[in-house]
Amino acid sequence: MSTGQQRGQLRPLMRLRWQMVRSRRKQVLLVVVALAVAVLALGFLSAVSQASLRFGQLDLRTQALVAYPAALLLFLVVATLAPFLAGGAIELIPPAQLSAFPVAARTRFVLSLLLMPLNITWTLQVILLAALVVVGVGGTAQLAPLAGVTLAFVLAGTVVGQSLAWLGTTVRQTRPGRLATNLAAGALAVLVLTRANQETLFNLGDLTIFIPILDVGLSPIGLRWVAAVLALGLAAVLAGALGIRAVAWNQRLATETQGRHEGSRMGRRPQPGSELWAHVVVLSRSVWRSLPLRRGMVMLVALPVLVAAVTELQWTQIVVMPALVAAGAALLFGVNSTALLGGGAAWLGSLPYRPTSFVTAVAVVVATVIGGAATATTVGVAAFAPSSPTTAEAVALVAAGLSSAAWMTATAVRQSIRRPFQADLRGNRDTPAPPGVMAGYSLRLAGAAGVLGLLLAATAQLQAVRAAAVVGTIVLMMALARLALSVRAWRRPEVRSRVFMTVAFG
Amino acid sequence: MLPVEVSGLVVAYDGVRAVDGLDLSVSAGDSVALVGRNGAGKSTTMRVLAGLVPASHGTVHVGGVDARRDPTGARWKVGYCPDTGGLIPRATPWEHLQLAASIRGMPPGWESRASELLDRFDLTDAADRVTAGFSHGMGRRTSVVLAAFHEPEVLLLDEPFDGVDPLGVEATMQVVAEARLRGAAVLISTHLLQLATQATSEVLVLTRGRLAAAAPADELAGDVGQQRYRALLT
Numbered sequence: 205m206s207t208g209q210q211r212g213q214l215r216p217l218m219r220l221r222w223q224m225v226r227s228r229r230k231q232v233l234l235v236v237v238a239l240a241v242a243v244l245a246l247g248f249l250s251a252v253s254q255a256s257l258r259f260g261q262l263d264l265r266t267q268a269l270v271a272y273p274a275a276l277l278l279f280l281v282v283a284t285l286a287p288f289l290a291g292g293a294i295e296l297i298p299p300a301q302l303s304a305f306p307v308a309a310r311t312r313f314v315l316s317l318l319l320m321p322l323n324i325t326w327t328l329q330v331i332l333l334a335a336l337v338v339v340g341v342g343g344t345a346q347l348a349p350l351a352g353v354t355l356a357f358v359l360a361g362t363v364v365g366q367s368l369a370w371l372g373t374t375v376r377q378t379r380p381g382r383l384a385t386n387l388a389a390g391a392l393a394v395l396v397l398t399r400a401n402q403e404t405l406f407n408l409g410d411l412t413i414f415i416p417i418l419d420v421g422l423s424p425i426g427l428r429w430v431a432a433v434l435a436l437g438l439a440a441v442l443a444g445a446l447g448i449r450a451v452a453w454n455q456r457l458a459t460e461t462q463g464r465h466e467g468s469r470m471g472r473r474p475q476p477g478s479e480l481w482a483h484v485v486v487l488s489r490s491v492w493r494s495l496p497l498r499r500g501m502v503m504l505v506a507l508p509v510l511v512a513a514v515t516e517l518q519w520t521q522i523v524v525m526p527a528l529v530a531a532g533a534a535l536l537f538g539v540n541s542t543a544l545l546g547g548g549a550a551w552l553g554s555l556p557y558r559p560t561s562f563v564t565a566v567a568v569v570v571a572t573v574i575g576g577a578a579t580a581t582t583v584g585v586a587a588f589a590p591s592s593p594t595t596a597e598a599v600a601l602v603a604a605g606l607s608s609a610a611w612m613t614a615t616a617v618r619q620s621i622r623r624p625f626q627a628d629l630r631g632n633r634d635t636p637a638p639p640g641v642m643a644g645y646s647l648r649l650a651g652a653a654g655v656l657g658l659l660l661a662a663t664a665q666l667q668a669v670r671a672a673a674v675v676g677t678i679v680l681m682m683a684l685a686r687l688a689l690s691v692r693a694w695r696r697p698e699v700r701s702r703v704f705m706t707v708a709f710g
Numbered sequence: 711m712l713p714v715e716v717s718g719l720v721v722a723y724d725g726v727r728a729v730d731g732l733d734l735s736v737s738a739g740d741s742v743a744l745v746g747r748n749g750a751g752k753s754t755t756m757r758v759l760a761g762l763v764p765a766s767h768g769t770v771h772v773g774g775v776d777a778r779r780d781p782t783g784a785r786w787k788v789g790y791c792p793d794t795g796g797l798i799p800r801a802t803p804w805e806h807l808q809l810a811a812s813i814r815g816m817p818p819g820w821e822s823r824a825s826e827l828l829d830r831f832d833l834t835d836a837a838d839r840v841t842a843g844f845s846h847g848m849g850r851r852t853s854v855v856l857a858a859f860h861e862p863e864v865l866l867l868d869e870p871f872d873g874v875d876p877l878g879v880e881a882t883m884q885v886v887a888e889a890r891l892r893g894a895a896v897l898i899s900t901h902l903l904q905l906a907t908q909a910t911s912e913v914l915v916l917t918r919g920r921l922a923a924a925a926p927a928d929e930l931a932g933d934v935g936q937q938r939y940r941a942l943l944t
Contacts, residue, residue, distance in 0.1 A: 466843030475808050482812035486801050493800040493840060546842075547795015548806070551856060554760035554790035554866075555813045556782050630799065630842060697781050701763050708795055 213311040221296050234640060245331050252335050253342035268340035269422075273414035275336055276357060279329045283365030286323045287316065288372055289503050294319040294639045300628060309452035313370070313444070316451075320362055322643040324650060330358055341422070349429055350421030356436040357417060363440040367447030373632055374454040393506075396513040466630075479558060483565030490544035491537060491573060494629045500536040504529055504577050509584035519597040520664045522585050524657035526578040526601070527608035531649035533577040538570040538616030539645050540636035542707050543627040550708035553700065563617070563694040567687060570616050575609040596672060600664035603676025608656055610683035612649065617690045619645070624703045626710040711774050712737050713787075713864050713895035714759065719768035721754050721919075728754040730919035731768070736864075741886055741896035743906035743927065746916035747943055752899040753793045755916075756868045759897065760790035773863040786814075789862035793869045793899070796853040799842035803833055803852050806841075807859060814860050827855045831881045846873040851881070858885045865889045865896045871905045883909055903939055907931040915942045 225231050287293050293316030321327050337354050341347050375381035420432040476482040491497050508525055511517075537544065545552055552562075582605055586593075593601065625637045635642050656679060663672035693699050714736035721729040729751040736742045744752040757763040759772055761781040770777040773787025798806065807824045810816075828834050831851040836844065841852060854870050870882050886909050889896050900906050906913055907927040915923040923942050930939055 466840055468840075469838045470802050470805075470840065472804060472838060476812055479813050482809050486798060486805060486809050489805070490798065490800040544798075544800070546797070546799040547792070548798030548801070548841075550757075550762060550792035550794075551790065551796045551806075551853065552798070552809075553762040554785055554788060554792075555810060556785040557813045558782075628799070697764055704762060705757075708792070 213308060214314060217296060217302075217307070217311065217315065224297075237644075245334075248331065249334055249338050253338040265340055268336045269418065272333075272336050272340060272418050275329075275333050276361075276414040276417060279333055279358065280361050280365065282325050282329045283320075283361045284368050285365075285507070286326050287320075287366050287369035289500065290323070290369075290633060290635070293366060293370065293633060294322055294635070294642075295633045296639065298628065298634065299631060309455060310448050312455075313366070313448045313451045316370075317362060317366055319639055320366070322639045324643060324646040326362070333358065345424070346422050349423065349425050350418075352425070353417060353421040353429065353432055353436075356433045360436040360440040360443070363447065364443040367443040367450060370447050370450035370454060374450050374457060377454070377457045377632075389506075393510070396510055478561075480561040480565055480568075483557075483562050484568050487541070487544055487565055487569040488572070491569065494537075494544075496629060496632055496634050497536050499632075501533070501573070501577060504532045504536070505580045505584065508581050509588075512585040512588045516588065516590050517585060519589060519591075519593045519601070520661045522582070522589060523597065523600045523604050523661045523664050524654075525585055526582050526605040527612075527653035527657040527660075528650070529581040530574045530578045530608040530612040531653035533574040534570070534612040534616040534649055535636075535642065535645060536573070537629060537636050538574060538612070539619045539649075540623070540625050540627055541566050541570050541616060541620045542624055542703055543620075543629060543636055545704075545707055546626075546628070547708050549704040553704040553708075559695050559700060560691060563621075563691050566620065567613060567617050567690075571609060571613040574612050574616070575605075578605050578609050594664075594667060596667040596669045597664040599669050599676075600660045600672040603663075603672045604657060604660045607660075607676040607679035607683070608653060610680050610687075611652065611656065614683040614686035614690070615649065615652070618686060621690055621693055621699060621703060624706040626707055711771060713773050714742075714897060715769070715771040716755070716759070717769045719755065719758065719770060720766045721751070721758060721763060722766045727919055729758070732916070732919065732921055734914060734921065736895040736897055738893045738895055739890050740912070741890055741898065741910040743910040743913045744897065744899040744916060745901070745903055745906055745913055745939070746922070749918075750916040751919035752916055753868055754919075756790070756793070756866050756897065756899050759784075759864070760788055760792075760866055761785040762790075762792075787863045788866055789857035789860060789864070790866045791850075791853040791857040791868055791870055793872075795849070796856070797841040797844070797849055800840050802838050802840055803828065803855065804837045806852070806856055810856060810859060816860060820859075823861075824855075824859060827859060827885075830884070831855050832877060847875055847878060850874050851878045854882050854885060858889065861889075861892065861894070863894055865894050867896070868899045869901070870898065871900055871902050879905065886910075903930060903936060907935065915939065917943065 222231070225234065293312075295312075296315045296319060333354055334351075337347070337350050341350050372385070376385050417432070420429055423429060473485075476485050508529065512522070542549065582601065586601075623637070623641070625641070627636050628634050629636065637645065656675075659675055660672055663669075663675060712735045714734070716732060716734045719729050719732040720727060728749075732751065732755060734742070734744075734755075744755065746752055754763065758765050758770055759777065761772075761777055761784045764781070765778055770784075772784040775783040775787060777784035797803075801809070804824070807820075811820045811824075825834070828837050831854065833848070833851060833855065836848060836852075841849060844852065850870060850872055851874060854867060857865060857867060865886070867882070867886070871879050874882065886896050886898070896910070898906060898909055903913075907930050910927050913925055913927050913930050914921055915925075925938075929935060
């Protein structure tokens with residue numbers, strides 16, 4: 205295939221995806237939401253800039269510039285981890301739907317780059333970097349050079365991160381690659397665990413490699429600035445070439461890897477004792493036998509624990525964890541949990557099942573996964589806490605775990621009934637809903653998790669035991685009420701028909 | 711009352727009528743084929759009978775139960791093989807059978823019937839593998855096993871022969887014959903006219919959601935039947 209042909213694939217694919225948005229109203233809504241996010245981000249940056257200029261606080265400017273190298277490092281970490289957690293990238297159209305078309309590796313790589321703004325963590329990091337730049341040098345002659353070099357860094361960092369993620373995901377699809385990455389992960393875990401509580405693994409001195417970027421950005425635009433931007437551009441080009449090769453390799457391996465997992469023989473277990481338990485068993489197995497869901501769960505629990513091991517989190521910070529992890533777990537499959545049935549929804553829908561037993565089973569499985577992830581993370585993170593918690597901190601932590609798991613479960617079950625999608629959840633990059641919808645869910649769930657986590661962290665900070673219990677109980681009750689409404693909706697035959705038909709036939 | 715009685719059935723999606731005033735009935739021990747072009751309303755009719763899709767208008771009785779008023783009651787009477795998929799991707803055929811046995815409250819001993827059916831459809835070796843890795847034909851055969859497993863009063867098979875090898879077709883024909891012998895009503899929706907005429911006694915031709923013609927199966931068999939069928943479609 206010629207380069208011209210490969211380039212020509214990008215536009216038709218994007219047009220096809222746009223046409224796949226079912227109604228004109230939804231297309232208009234998407235444009236309005238995208239514009240609103242852009243306007244809000246620019247408004248935020250403008251407000252931050254105005255505020256920093258008005259108050260003229262030299263300290264604030266200095267603090268922003270001091271934080272800048274750390275923000276660059278954080279951005280690189282996010283730019284690599286975010287696509288890696290998504291199995292390499294966010295896909296515009298599920299690969300299975302394009303299997304009959306010769307979509308080039310280059311097209312898929314470029315599309316994955318273009319879709320990065322749909323990853324909320326990446327977008328927030330970009331906004332954070334932009335905010336540090338405007339606070340640090342807003343209204344001065346240094347704004348243009350620092351903004352330029354930051355933009356070049358963001359582009360290069362994104363391409364490097366995306367390439368590493370594709371490479372890492374692909375390497376893990378081979379037996380030696382899996383062995384090597386498991387050993388590396390194990391070694392890292394041992395390193396972290398053995399050195400935890402003795403000294404922090406990283407300190408600000410490690411960030412010195414990013415200081416020259418700040419240095420160049422604070423200088424007038426000249427030969428040095430141009431050379432730095434060109435070097436970042438070259439890094440992006442080289443990383444891009446590596447990324448395209450990794451995608452091509454991934455395309456060759458994908459079918460083989462999937463087939464290996466699906467050809468395995470499963471052991472027979474005794475028949476479940478009740479209808480409810482039979483649903484729970486089938487749905488649970490569907491979760492744990494799914495490659496992307498298993499990987500997502502491991503990452504969701506392991507990463508915060510590793511971060512806690514190297515950063516010595518305080519209890520008020522640990523209190524925020526359960527809600528964030530619960531939100532992440534809900535995003536793995538919970539927001540479209542009936543999709544676990546796949547085409548089998550059409551068959552199950554023809555069985556004389558009791559509607560309440562099925563929806564209860566869905567809630568039980570979603571709650572188990574969310575609660576399990578939140579509990580495992582909290583226990584892991586708490587093990588590295590520098591001291592024992594006070595009563596208020598312990599109560600806030602328990603309240604955070606219970607209420608966030610309940611709230612995220614209720615939200616996930618509600619969305620599963622209101623907005624079902626057909627989703628395979630077989631491949632590395634499969635998500636329970638289309639990329640745009642997932643971005644919306646991320647924003648909503650992370651927002652709810654943030655508010656709940658911070659509220660309970662505040663009660664821990666203020667040593668307000670009763671307040672923590674009250675907040676936790678109120679959220680728990682609200683979640684149960686929400687769940688009851690979902691169960692009531694599920695009792696309606698037309699609702700069940702719509703969900704099962706969508707999940708089974710699209 | 712006949713095991714399958716449908717009168718004036720209308721199914722509309724967003725204002726479009728997929729089925730538009732259909733009447734049909736199937737007697738106990740009889741088998742009827744639904745044929746027609748793509749989009750004729752065959753699968754939608756099967757889905758209504760299976761209790762998967764509610765009817766917009768009309769009356770639908772399955773095994774003597776009003777499917778519109780009591781869809782769950784109607785589901786006790788049917789065994790349904792959907793036109794595509796029909797299988798939970800990360801569950802094995804054996805786990806599907808366990809789920810069906812649990813939901814239908816089947817007494818102990820169902821395992822021997824399940825094993826016998828799996829064996830007949832050459833699925834014994836695949837019984838403990840997840841269905842996501844199945845070929846299309848294997849998936850179809852598994853769906854027929856699931857539909858016939860509990861010996862339903864009404865057997866609904868939507869495209870059961872699609873992509874299935876000759877041995878699988880033979881096993882499906884045997885399942886249909888056995889169902890008729892025990893007095894079940896069988897409704898088969900298919901594009902394969904020759905197989906439809908072999909498996910059933912009457913063929914109903916649907917066009918645009920309506921009944922265009924009904925004929926005894928032997929009248930639509932062979933080359934002459936094929937030509938007559940083509941004429942009905944155009």
